[in-house]
Amino acid sequence: QFHMIKHEDLTWRESLGQGSFTHISRGSKTDQWDGVTHSTEVLLKVLDANHKNCWESFFEAASLMSQISHKHLLLVYGISVHKSKNIMVQEFVKHGALDLYLKRSTSVSVSWKLDVAKQLACALNFLEEKNIAHGNICAKNLLLAREGDPSADNSPFIKLSDPGISMALLGKDVVLDRIPWVAPEVLDTLEIELECDKWSFGSTLWEIFNNGEAPLQGLDPIQKQQFYEHFSNLPALEWTELADLIIQCMQYQPELRPSCRSIIRQLNSLITSDYEILHATGTHPK
Ligand SMILES: Nc1cnc(-c2cc(N)nc3[nH]ccc23)cn1
Numbered sequence: 141q142f143h144m145i146k147h148e149d150l151t152w153r154e155s156l157g158q159g160s161f162t163h164i165s166r167g168s169k170t171d172q173w174d175g176v177t178h179s180t181e182v183l184l185k186v187l188d189a190n191h192k193n194c195w196e197s198f199f200e201a202a203s204l205m206s207q208i209s210h211k212h213l214l215l216v217y218g219i220s221v222h223k224s225k226n227i228m229v230q231e232f233v234k235h236g237a238l239d240l241y242l243k244r245s246t247s248v249s250v251s252w253k254l255d256v257a258k259q260l261a262c263a264l265n266f267l268e269e270k271n272i273a274h275g276n277i278c279a280k281n282l283l284l285a286r287e288g289d290p291s292a293d294n295s296p297f298i299k300l301s302d303p304g305i306s307m308a309l310l311g312k313d314v315v316l317d318r319i320p321w322v323a324p325e326v327l328d329t330l331e332i333e334l335e336c337d338k339w340s341f342g343s344t345l346w347e348i349f350n351n352g353e354a355p356l357q358g359l360d361p362i363q364k365q366q367f368y369e370h371f372s373n374l375p376a377l378e379w380t381e382l383a384d385l386i387i388q389c390m391q392y393q394p395e396l397r398p399s400c401r402s403i404i405r406q407l408n409s410l411i412t413s414d415y416e417i418l419h420a421t422g423t424h425p426k
Pocket residue numbers: 156157164183214230231232233234235236237283
């Protein structure tokens with residue numbers, strides 16, 4: 141169920157860092173269309189040679205993304221297997237991961253953040269309707285295709301990346317490190333259900349409205365585990381309506397978490413209320 145890309149059709153450029161058991165590089169792939177050679181900029185995600193046993197999960201994650209297509213889901217062109225290298229070839233998204241972008245940017249407006257949150261909610265709604273759980277929703281996995289320029293009145297555009305290798309294979313330390321994005325029930329079952337993505341959405345909302353700061357970043361794995369054992373909540377944002385939505389998503393009982401439709405409805409109401417606050421008081425909520 142994958143398009144196989146020949147290794148000789150790939151060109152490797154600079155390394156861009158690494159994920160869980162993977163290395164990523166910028167690159168390009170060449171295609172022949174009616175005899176004309178086209179070169180497309182791509183992101184090359186290589187599975188570490190010493191984690192070859194994860195290759196099924198590595199490709200399973202990618203095939204999840206290539207079976208369905210949606211404007212806010214990352215496009216996976218295919219895979220390339222060459223000697224001991226397992227390579228996933230993805231579309232290259234210009235401005236990279238949202239967490240780094242938010243950390244670097246100073247003047248990102250509330251409406252910009254709400255717009256991004258709504259796009260993520262739409263992507264999750266699309267997956268929910270297909271009964272597909274992603275399992276790794278976080279700002280690091282949101283890629284910024286368009287920055288959006290307030291003066292030109294155009295808005296940001298994000299793409300949700302593939303979930304990567306399933307946590308069942310990543311081991312306990314990686315799962316603990318993913319607190320508070322990973323839903324509490326996953327620590328016991330290592331099974332990803334739709335409700336897990338709602339919990340992660342809450343955590344990602346917190347990141348977006350805290351300028352890319354990682355929630356609970358100062359805690360070590362044991363303290364992170366205790367955060368769940370004590371049924372703790374993230375520090376509330378000052379904007380109470382948004383803080384309420386985060387609390388709803390991060391309910392410890394999965395069945396109490398809101399549907400994507402409810403999440404979208406609440407985000408829409410926030411956008412209008414944000415507009416009212418702006419025009420009523422001339423100031424933005426923090
Ligand atoms: N599918 C993807 C994934 N990551 C990127 C990307 C873009 C960029 N400008 N800097 C980066 N630094 C690390 C990754 C990355 C692009 N496309």
